[in-house]
Amino acid sequence: MALALLSSAACATIGATYTGSGVAVDSELSTRESGWVYVAKVPVVRQRADWDCGLAALMMVLRYWSVTPVPGIIAKTLEGAAEMHRPISAGELKKIAKDHELEAFVVRGGSKDLIAQMRKGRPVIVGLLKPTIRGRVAHYEVVIGVNERTGDVMTIDPSLGHRKNTWSGFEAEWTGAGFLILLVAPRQNAASVSIKRGRLDRSGPRT
Numbered sequence: 001m002a003l004a005l006l007s008s009a010a011c012a013t014i015g016a017t018y019t020g021s022g023v024a025v026d027s028e029l030s031t032r033e034s035g036w037v038y039v040a041k042v043p044v045v046r047q048r049a050d051w052d053c054g055l056a057a058l059m060m061v062l063r064y065w066s067v068t069p070v071p072g073i074i075a076k077t078l079e080g081a082a083e084m085h086r087p088i089s090a091g092e093l094k095k096i097a098k099d100h101e102l103e104a105f106v107v108r109g110g111s112k113d114l115i116a117q118m119r120k121g122r123p124v125i126v127g128l129l130k131p132t133i134r135g136r137v138a139h140y141e142v143v144i145g146v147n148e149r150t151g152d153v154m155t156i157d158p159s160l161g162h163r164k165n166t167w168s169g170f171e172a173e174w175t176g177a178g179f180l181i182l183l184v185a186p187r188q189n190a191a192s193v194s195i196k197r198g199r200l201d202r203s204g205p206r207t
């Protein structure tokens with residue numbers, strides 16, 4: 001049910017209302033602490049409204065892959081979303097990525113999947129349910145690092161910037177969203193990605 005929810009609609013501006021265990025960090029943290037598997041130089045894109053955190057997360061990944069966002073493609077897919085303040089679905093984000101000639105996959109994931117993608121230099125968009133003073137709200141963030149020694153996870157939050165969370169804190173938020181992953185990468189880079197039963201398959205490349 002939660003995966004379906006995040007696949008159909010997700011977003012929030014978190015700000016001072018956040019009550020979880022994630023904390024603000026600077027972008028150079030991974031160079032000062034041991035154990036990080038980290039994707040460097042992912043640009044920060046801030047969301048502009050309550051409805052566009054997913055779009056901001058996708059823009060970070062597109063720019064990381066040196067893909068220039070095409071306003072016409074985005075507007076065509078999201079027609080009416082801004083006017084209605086309707087959250088952008090994972091499926092719509094996937095379509096925007098594909099329309100920019102990238103590969104995109106919406107799957108369920110786990111800690112090993114995040115680490116594997118970090119090792120391959122791929123930032124990963126995740127769906128989360130964030131605890132706030134108003135209750136749990138749906139949100140997208142970009143995972144850019146996992147510490148194999150401590151389990152900590154580093155993300156870029158479109159609302160708050162660079163963040164670090166304990167594994168237990170991150171997992172609690174990710175669990176509520178059905179462990180949603182939106183993986184976006186250039187077609188040649190993504191040639192080794194294999195999907196099996198809605199999950200990333202680590203047994204080998206697709207055929």
